[in-house]
Amino acid sequence: MVVLHEIRKGFYLDSVALMRLSREVAAAPGIVEAALMMGTPSNAAIMRNAGLLDEGTEVRGNDLVLAVKAETEAAARAALDDAIRALDKPKAQGDGSTAAWRPHSIAAAVKAHPDINLALISVPGDFAAAEARKALNRGLHVLMFSDNVSIADELSLKQQAREAGLLMMGPDCGTAVIGGAPLAFANKLQRGRIGIIGASGTGTQEISCLISEAGQGISHAIGVGGRDLKKEIGGITTLMAIDAFDSDPETDHVVLISKPPHPDVAKTVIERIGRSKKPYTVCFIGAEETKLPPNARFSATLKGAAELALGGQAIGAGFDVAGQASRFPGRKWQSRIEGLFAGGTLCAEAQVILAASGRKVVSNAAIPGVPKLDGTKDDQRDRLIDLGDDEYTRGRPHPMIDPSVRDDALRSALGNSDIAVVLLDLVLGYGAHADPATHLTEIVASRGKNAPALVASVVGTESDPQTRSAQVRKLEQAGIIVAPSNAQACELAAAIANSAAR
Amino acid sequence: MPDQEKQPYQSLLTGKVKVVNVGLEGFVKDLRDCDIEVVHVDWAPSAGGDPQMAALLAKLGV
Numbered sequence: 139m140v141v142l143h144e145i146r147k148g149f150y151l152d153s154v155a156l157m158r159l160s161r162e163v164a165a166a167p168g169i170v171e172a173a174l175m176m177g178t179p180s181n182a183a184i185m186r187n188a189g190l191l192d193e194g195t196e197v198r199g200n201d202l203v204l205a206v207k208a209e210t211e212a213a214a215r216a217a218l219d220d221a222i223r224a225l226d227k228p229k230a231q232g233d234g235s236t237a238a239w240r241p242h243s244i245a246a247a248v249k250a251h252p253d254i255n256l257a258l259i260s261v262p263g264d265f266a267a268a269e270a271r272k273a274l275n276r277g278l279h280v281l282m283f284s285d286n287v288s289i290a291d292e293l294s295l296k297q298q299a300r301e302a303g304l305l306m307m308g309p310d311c312g313t314a315v316i317g318g319a320p321l322a323f324a325n326k327l328q329r330g331r332i333g334i335i336g337a338s339g340t341g342t343q344e345i346s347c348l349i350s351e352a353g354q355g356i357s358h359a360i361g362v363g364g365r366d367l368k369k370e371i372g373g374i375t376t377l378m379a380i381d382a383f384d385s386d387p388e389t390d391h392v393v394l395i396s397k398p399p400h401p402d403v404a405k406t407v408i409e410r411i412g413r414s415k416k417p418y419t420v421c422f423i424g425a426e427e428t429k430l431p432p433n434a435r436f437s438a439t440l441k442g443a444a445e446l447a448l449g450g451q452a453i454g455a456g457f458d459v460a461g462q463a464s465r466f467p468g469r470k471w472q473s474r475i476e477g478l479f480a481g482g483t484l485c486a487e488a489q490v491i492l493a494a495s496g497r498k499v500v501s502n503a504a505i506p507g508v509p510k511l512d513g514t515k516d517d518q519r520d521r522l523i524d525l526g527d528d529e530y531t532r533g534r535p536h537p538m539i540d541p542s543v544r545d546d547a548l549r550s551a552l553g554n555s556d557i558a559v560v561l562l563d564l565v566l567g568y569g570a571h572a573d574p575a576t577h578l579t580e581i582v583a584s585r586g587k588n589a590p591a592l593v594a595s596v597v598g599t600e601s602d603p604q605t606r607s608a609q610v611r612k613l614e615q616a617g618i619i620v621a622p623s624n625a626q627a628c629e630l631a632a633a634i635a636n637s638a639a640r
Numbered sequence: 641m642p643d644q645e646k647q648p649y650q651s652l653l654t655g656k657v658k659v660v661n662v663g664l665e666g667f668v669k670d671l672r673d674c675d676i677e678v679v680h681v682d683w684a685p686s687a688g689g690d691p692q693m694a695a696l697l698a699k700l701g702v
Contacts, residue, residue: 150684152664179691200689240682247660247679254679255652260663261683264691268698269662269683275701278660279652291695303647319657319676322667326674358653378649385646386653568670603673 139170141190142214143205144222145197150176151225153262157535163221168213169206174221177201178264180286184532199264244272258321259308260284266309267291274298274306281361282308283322285528289370292363296374305382306375311361312339313567315346321361323538325567326601330355332447333389335379337362337396340481340526340565341423341440344597345393348444348453348623351599351606357389367399373407380410391417393447395440397486398425398506408434419446423486424505438494440487441625454622462619463633466591472558475631476551476590477522478544480537481597484563484624485524491628492520497635503527518556520635523547538570541577548581557590558635563624564609566598573604575612582616591634592618595627 151159156174163172173190175181177197185191190205197203204221208214241247248254257273259266263286270280274295282295287309299306307314307321313336314321318329325343327350336342336359346356360382362375376394383389392414399407399422411418412431420436421443422428427436437443441453475492479485482503489505502511503524511521525537525544537543544562551560564574571577575596582592594613598606610620621627659678661667671678687693 148684148689154664154666176685177689178685198685198689199691199694200685240680242682242684243686244660244662244681247681251658251660251677251679254658254660255655256657256659258659258661258663258667258678260661260667262685265685265694268686268691268694271695271698273660273662275698277648279649283663303649305649305652316652317655317657318674319659320670320674321659324670381647382650382653385650388653568673569664569666 139207139209140211140214141205141207142211142218143191143195143203144218145177145195146202146204146225148200149202149225150200151202152260153535154539157540159221159224162224163204163206163217166213166217166220168209169217170209171207172217173203173205175203176262177203178262180264180532181262199262244269244276244278248276248278255279256281256316258283260322263287263309267295270295270306271298274302274304277302277304279305280307281311281314281321282306282363283311284308285310289365289368292365293371296371300374300378305360305378307361308363310365311363313342313359314361315356315359317358320568323565323567323569324359325350325599326603327599328355329357331357331388331390333357333383333386333392334359335362335376335383335392335394336360337364337366337376338423338483340597341395341421341483343565343567344440344481344484344624345395345421345444345447347597347599348441349447352444352448352451352453354448357386364397367396367403367407369400369402373399373403376407377410380407380414383416384414389416391419391447393419393421393443395421395423395443395483398422404428419443423483424490424507438490439625440483441623454626457622457626459626459629459633462630463637466634466637472556472590473635474518474557475520475559475561475635476554476557477520477561477631478547478551479522479524479563480526480541480544480565481563482524482526484595484597485522487624488522488561488628491625492522492632495629495632497632502529522561538565541571541574545581552582552585552589554590555588559591559593559631561627561631562592562594562618564594564596564598564613566596566602566604566606566609568603570604575609579612579616579618582618593621593627593631593634594618595621595624597624
């Protein structure tokens with residue numbers, strides 16, 4: 139086996155462009171493994187662990203590192219040469235053109251366009267806090283999509299933002315919709331009078347899509363980042379978002395979604411909600427029902443939160459869980475559910491629903507009360523895997539962008555005779571993969587006749603670039619049952635698995 | 641709350657959003673498809689790729 143690498147000094151490509159090029163290189167004849175990464179400290183560690191970069195080779199954050207492991211030196215050299223030729227092609231602009239002037243910094247952009255008011259930051263985590271600080275220093279609100287930012291940096295940025303009256307959404311803020319602007323992984327939603335404050339990206343997407351597809355709409359969805367309601371941060375952005383919705387004439391009802399907050403922070407936030415004149419739906423996913431003020435109601439699930447915000451309108455009322463389950467005659471040796479999720483909050487909602495239906499559940503992203511997955515045990519419990527968790531995404535894009543993160547686990551589940559149901563999610567919208575349904579159906583096409591039942595939900599809208607109904611049709615044609623919501627997919631999975639166990 | 645007392649974060653919801661995009665270039669097309677004005681920064685790591693130095697320079701306002 140031969141490992142070769144090439145280092146381009148001072149050459150930057152974003153992670154999606156690097157992923158595309160990595161795939162091309164990895165597919166070349168004789169290549170075993172390929173990595174194209176910026177030489178940030180965290181990426182350098184990944185490449186060293188994979189044996190693609192030796193200890194003696196120094197790289198820096200503005201170096202592009204190309205590394206290949208191949209069967210022969212000739213194959214490695216040919217693949218590297220092809221990659222370098224691809225890198226040297228002129229860069230295309232986001233709009234397809236190659237010519238326009240582009241600023242090299244936030245300062246230059248603001249100087250040329252003084253009416254810019256928001257910075258969308260998705261650079262590698264090692265540099266993200268510095269860019270956010272530059273944006274705040276110039277009076278811009280920030281949405282920080284980047285993760286791997288320290289909690290100390292998060293606190294300092296949020297304190298600076300609060301002092302300046304600016305909204306600091308993130309870090310690790312997957313989605314927001316401000317005045318119809320889809321920021322990061324957002325869906326094309328109907329405009330309406332329901333506001334969302336989300337400490338969870340896919341939770342916000344599921345609720346906003348269910349509301350939009352049910353015929354109502356979203357005024358704004360403010361992302362706060364997954365750690366905003368931890369003790370260290372104290373809900374700084376959440377409290378500012380409540381203020382903002384209080385004074386927004388377009389918003390009549392607000393939904394707040396988060397993992398269970400720190401008790402002190404929950405108390406502060408709930409007390410603040412009690413002073414609002416607007417009705418609230420609170421979904422602390424995985425938390426016990428929380429005591430709330432008279433203007434707020436609690437929901438344990440995303441679907442329940444959407445229904446409360448819709449004034450009690452039922453979602454997917456025509457979906458017959460028992461009828462669907464009866465199509466799958468139980469095979470008693472199959473008893474487990476394997477959930478393979480791109481959406482972290484969808485994985486959390488699955489834990490809530492399956493645990494409430496009496497099933498024994500483990501997860502790599504366990505909610506309170508659910509045991510953490512221990513890969514060393516021969517486990518007969520339902521395994522619910524969040525494939526967006528750091529252990530799967532370190533050095534590679536999120537499974538919503540690159541659904542192949544799920545492929546190996548899915549192939550393995552399809553051939554596992556213990557498993558009754560594989561539970562899946564597809565997340566559509568801006569920023570997401572262009573056609574995740576086709577990718578998924580290609581993987582499941584070769585499954586055997588005794589393979590587990592496949593149950594999925596599709597987070598998205600008809601107006602999304604991927605068109606929800608077209609994605610659903612592709613899945614159904616491949617024999618995958620598609621539920622109207624993640625919650626109903628979980629209920630169906632439980633019903634099938636319970637009938638198999640009898 | 642009277643309008644004159646509004647903080648910038650409250651006005652963000654009632655005004656127009658104009659975005660500077662720093663990082664993933666795909667977000668530019670998504671915003672333009674929704675008629676949102678966006679300026680893309682041709683970004684590269686500052687301070688020679690040293691994250692600690694980049695953070696320090698940002699704190700100093702450089």
